Ligand SMILES: Cc1ncc(COP(=O)(O)OP(=O)(O)O)c(N)n1
Ligand SMILES: Cc1nc(C(=O)O)sc1CCOP(=O)(O)O
């Protein structure tokens with residue numbers, strides 16, 4: 001069964017996670033309340049993605065937290081990951097869906113209302129919308145959309161949305177108010193002195209916003 005919870009979406013980055021590593025960061029973040037984890041390593045080849053992905057998969061075993069692989073469909077399949085995330089410049093979502101089959105979670109990045117309207121819910125399971133704010137983590141990001149832009153894009157997306165880009169725990173309230181199901185972060189968890197506490201802060205803010 002394809003179940004996933006976008007509430008606290010950790011996107012891993014090998015440079016920002018350097019001090020304790022991506023696997024330990026993920027383990028701690030999940031202990032703090034991360035609900036979904038993405039392996040994102042823009043420098044790694046498929047073999048390296050598979051090696052890290054298998055270690056992550058082992059670390060997440062038994063937690064119920066799905067592992068999503070960024071960009072690399074073949075690595076996702078080899079890892080036995082629960083999902084794949086593709087953007088507008090990656091393998092086309094329809095092609096990725098054909099390759100991974102119905103059972104895998106498929107996330108698709110959309111940066112505009114036009115792109116969100118065109119999402120086929122038989123192909124994508126969720127959309128990642130961003131950047132909400134400018135961020136140094138992804139220097140090649142598109143124009144920030146802010147909370148108002150986020151709300152406009154969420155409103156026309158036919159699948160659940162997670163917001164990304166420059167987000168911190170204190171943004172959980174406005175992100176949920178804009179209609180997104182959760183908050184995706186890199187630097188708010190990766191490289192923080194205590195990734196477990198950092199994830200817990202986000203989970204607490206999400207819970208507060210839903211109360
Ligand atoms: C949850 C989530 N949302 C958006 C993205 C960005 O994907 P993409 O536009 O393909 O950019 P890269 O991450 O590949 O640089 C994401 N990874 N995750
Ligand atoms: C991976 C990614 N995708 C983005 C998008 O806008 O699609 S922004 C981003 C990086 C988000 O990092 P941080 O939480 O440190 O700001």
Ligand SMILES: [Mg+2]
Nearest residue numbers: 071086087090
């Ligand atoms: Mg991509």
